[in-house]
């Protein structure tokens with residue numbers, strides 16, 4: 001029996017995910033609109049179910065203004081379905097925005113690109129440095145817990161325009177990192193390659209090569225997203241998977257139009273650095289930005 005469905009009015013379906021449907025719902029108590037991911041877990045193998053438990057566990061503890069907010073979940077055992085209730089992002093996702101800039105043949109204003117960068121760095125700062133796992137019991141399963149209050153590192157691993165959501169509030173746009181379906185609490189196991197479906201345009205060379213990875217793999221992907229905002233194309237494109245892999249390993253990107261400022265272009269190049277040891281961390285980038293902005297203010 002569903003515990004929560006009676007608290008919401010089901011509205012229209014707004015998208016299809018890999019394992020089910022994303023639907024708008026209205027919370028009866030206050031009229032608030034949320035989204036509900038309706039996931040039929042019978043279509044998942046046991047590995048994918050573990051992945052889903054990981055996702056819920058991560059989401060539950062990741063509260064941040066630049067991360068899509070998780071509300072609660074509901075297990076409908078007779079339908080073998082899981083409902084995840086989340087914040088509704090009114091502006092859709094960044095892949096949709098890029099598509100409309102392309103359609104209109106207009107370029108993305110530089111200010112907007114800095115904003116995406118800043119908001120994603122705030123979100124990643126929370127994931128990479130500040131995640132604090134609490135106790136959790138998910139649909140009757142006790143999940144192996146690290147000691148409470150131990151700082152944990154979450155790596156998103158799938159940053160791409162489809163997973164960056166927008167909320168338009170007045171004249172401001174807030175960007176939120178979402179879809180933690182492939183996120184991982186940092187462990188030494190490396191099974192990402194087996195889990196990934198789709199074309200890995202934004203995947204860092206170390207993850208692609210199945211080498212050990214660290215939080216800076218998210219910085220690579222962010223760099224690729226920022227590049228795409230400047231040029232409306234991902235930096236690495238190829239006809240075959242092997243060719244794409246070869247290009248990513250080389251890490252040579254096409255020129256960014258000089259209508260965009262030198263500091264912006266330079267940060268994007270820094271993010272897309274093949275050697276993860278030479279790539280800036282989220283902290284480095286934020287520090288660098290705050291120095292820049294402070295200097296600007298004092299000028």
Ligand code: ADP
Pocket residue numbers: 014015016017018019022035037068086087088089090092093162165178179181
């Ligand atoms: P996938 O498994 O394909 O990554 P997602 O859950 O990311 O599926 O999303 C499926 C569709 O639903 C996409 O079009 C996405 O833009 C939309 N969507 C997902 N979450 C939200 C949300 N919180 N607010 C608004 N739209 C969303």
Ligand code: MG
Pocket residue numbers: 162163179
């Ligand atoms: Mg997605």
